[in-house]
Amino acid sequence: MSKWIKCIDDNYPNIGEEVLIRIPVCDDFNIENGTYKGDGRFIGAWCNIRGKGQAYKVTHWQPLPQPPED
16 A cells, blocks of 8 residues: 655646545545646545646645556
8 A cells, every 4th residue: 555745845746647635624634536736736536527727735645556457
């Protein structure tokens, strides 16, 4: 199982890589998939669907798990 990686300095995935992201929301957080755009910016599914086009403030990320076999 992958561990969460803190978003600091150059500790980011490759540009264009889809990963799990942890997003602070009020006093809690959301976890969803997102694509790394470079310069510390991620775009996630919710952001794209809502059409806001703004990058998320992501605190941590990790590689996507392997898909199910069935």
